[in-house]
Amino acid sequence: MKCYLFCLGYKGYFVLQELVRLNKLELICGVVSCEDTTQESYFENIKEICLKNNVKFFHKTMLNKIDKNKIAIAIAWRWIIKDFSQVIVMHDSLLPRYRGFNPLVTSLINGDECIGVSILYGINEYDKGDIIAQRKLNISYPITIWEAILKISYLYAELCVEILEKISKGQKILGVPQEQKKATYSLWRDDKDYFIQWKWSSKKIVRFVDAVGFPYDGAKVLFGGNVLRVLRAEIFEDVRVVNRDYGKVIFMDNGCCVVVCKKGLVKLCEVVDMQGKQWNAPKFRIRFE
Incomplete structure (x- = not known):
C-alpha cells in the first residue's frame, strides 16, 4: 500500500x-x-x-x-x-x-x-x-x-x-x-505571546528571542505606544542593582540598550520597527513596557 x-x-x-x-x-x-x-x-x-x-x-x-x-x-x-x-x-x-x-x-x-x-x-x-x-x-x-x-x-x-x-x-x-x-x-500562541516578559531571567529572554524568530513573527517589546521587534539579543554581564525595576535600561553599549531583567541583564543587539527599519533609542532613560 x-x-x-x-x-x-x-x-x-x-x-x-x-x-x-x-x-x-x-x-x-x-x-x-x-x-x-x-x-x-x-x-x-x-x-x-x-x-x-x-x-x-x-x-x-x-x-x-x-x-x-x-x-x-x-x-x-x-x-x-x-x-x-x-x-x-x-x-x-x-x-x-x-x-x-x-x-x-x-x-x-x-x-x-x-x-x-x-x-x-x-x-x-x-x-x-x-x-x-x-x-x-x-x-x-x-x-x-x-x-x-x-x-x-x-x-x-x-x-x-x-x-x-x-x-x-x-x-x-x-x-x-x-x-x-x-x-x-x-499551548497555542497568539500575538500577545510574542512580547518579552522582563520578569524572566536574561537567559530565558535570549532563548525566547531566538525561539520565536524567523519563520515566526519575532520577539516584541512596547515603547512609547509603539511595537518594536527584537531580532537579536545577548546576555550582558550582570551588576548589582538594588532597585531592580524590570524593563528599565541601565546602560547603553555601542548604541544598544542593556535592559534589567528579574535575573541578569539583556543587551538588545538588533531592534527594528514593524516596517523593518532599524530602531535607535531616542534617549537613555527608557522603560520597555
Whole structure:
C-alpha cells in the first residue's frame, strides 16, 4: 500500500527533497499541500517537486478527489485529516512531552538539552496516539528556531522513509501507548505571546528571542505606544542593582540598550520597527513596557 503525504513548511519540503534524493518517491501515491499565512509555507516548492517528478499533487481544497482508503502521513500539517483508513502524524517533540502546539518553540524557550520528533497514530484527542518511533538529538545554546528546524528536518526524513518502506512491504506498523502520567502540553500562541516578559531571567529572554524568530513573527517589546521587534539579543554581564525595576535600561553599549531583567541583564543587539527599519533609542532613560 502507498501513502499520501500531507506536507507543509520547510520540513515537508525537506522530506520530499530527501525522497527524491533517495529515489523513494515511488513509495507515495500523492502529495497534499496548501498555502499557510502563519509562516512560510513552501507551497510552491512542494508543488514544483511533485510536478517535476510526476507525483500527483493536490491542494488542500481538492481532498474529494483523493482515494481515502489509503494511509495519510502528516508532516508539519496544521489541520485535522478525516476519513482516511489510517492517519500517521509527525510531531516536533519527544512525546508524551509537549503535546499540542509549537512544541519545538516551547522546548527552546525552556532550554531543553535535546529536541526530537515522534511519529504516532492520529486519534481524536490530539497527540495522544500510540507512538510508532522517535528520534532525538542534543543541542547547545544559543540556537535559533530556524537552526533547530534545519536539524530536526533530517529526523523527519529518516522517520518518514522508515515508515514508508515498512508500509510498502506490508509490514505491520506497531505503536506503543504513551505514558499518560508523563504527559505535558504546549499551548497555542497568539500575538500577545510574542512580547518579552522582563520578569524572566536574561537567559530565558535570549532563548525566547531566538525561539520565536524567523519563520515566526519575532520577539516584541512596547515603547512609547509603539511595537518594536527584537531580532537579536545577548546576555550582558550582570551588576548589582538594588532597585531592580524590570524593563528599565541601565546602560547603553555601542548604541544598544542593556535592559534589567528579574535575573541578569539583556543587551538588545538588533531592534527594528514593524516596517523593518532599524530602531535607535531616542534617549537613555527608557522603560520597555
